[in-house]
Amino acid sequence: MDFKRIILVTLCLALATSLSVAQHNTLTSKEKQEGWKLLFDGETTDGWRGYNKESFPEQGWVVEDGMLSVVEGGGGGDIITNEVFEDYILKLEWRVAKGANGGIFYAALEQPGEAIYWSAPEIQILDNANHPDATRGKNGNRKATSLYDLIPADPQNANPFGEWNEIRIVVENDGAHVEHWMNGEKVVEYERWTDEWYQMLEESKFAPHPEFGAAHRGYIGLQDHGNKVDFRNIKIKELE
Known part of the structure; x- marks a missing residue:
């Protein structure tokens, strides 16, 4: 391969990469x-803060x-949107x-001196095959896309590490109805503030925190757990 052809191939690869990145986050x-x-x-x-x-x-x-990423080792702490949503x-x-x-x-609240997870329901993100949390909890409720430590995702359809997963979260009826979707399938659905909801919380580690899941309006947050995680194409549509 001559020098000119090497330059041409390099430019084409750079252009392809640029176009690929540009197609995301739009x-x-x-x-x-x-x-x-x-x-x-x-x-x-822009639009995010610690x-x-x-x-x-x-x-x-x-x-x-074109990605918003937690670096390996983390150290920055969790981040939240500047805006609150219902x-x-x-x-x-x-x-x-x-x-x-x-x-x-x-549905996260800001509470000085308190971790975000004491108020905010969490969608678990996990390498199910290689992280010990996948076998902890109850009935798989710490696997990917589960309502963390409460409701297991079913089916469990997470792609392996290194591959992208598409999440959709639906929150409606003044924040009461919640759905988790992953890779085109609904994997979690529940209602907040019902008798079943409160009973579930009473039997969980969140019982000492009455603020957990209590907010109708709250921040959206991303966790710094000290592991490498990439995010992209973060979009929201507010419902009337």
Whole structure:
């Protein structure tokens, strides 16, 4: 291969990579008409800040190659949206490194001195095959896309580490009805503030925290669990 051809191939690969990145973190015309908006533009951390902080963490998180990522070792803490939301559909994609653990929070409150998970229900993010949490908890309720430590995802259809998973979260009826969807299938569905909800909490580690899952409106959060996790295509559509 001559020098000119090497340069041409290199330029083509760079262009293909650039186009691939550009296709992510954008809205289609249809999405715009339907009222979707981006929560991550693929280039900046605009719209996000640290939990119980005024600004975005200076370490532990990076934006590169069109992804918002927790770096291995973390250290920046969990992050939340600047805005609070009540009824909505949230879409995003995630992938994990081998053995990684993470989470997506919703209906989160900010409580000084308290971890975000004492108020916010969490969608588990996990490498099921290589992280010990997959065999802990009860009936698989710590596996990927489960309502963490409460309701197991069924079916359990997470792709392995290194591959992307598509999440959709539906929150409606003033925050009472919640659905978790992964890779095109509904895997969790439940109602908050019912007798069954309160009984489930009474039998869980969240029992000492009456604020858990209590907020109708709250922040959306992403967890820094100290493991490499990538996010992209984070979009939300608020429901009337």
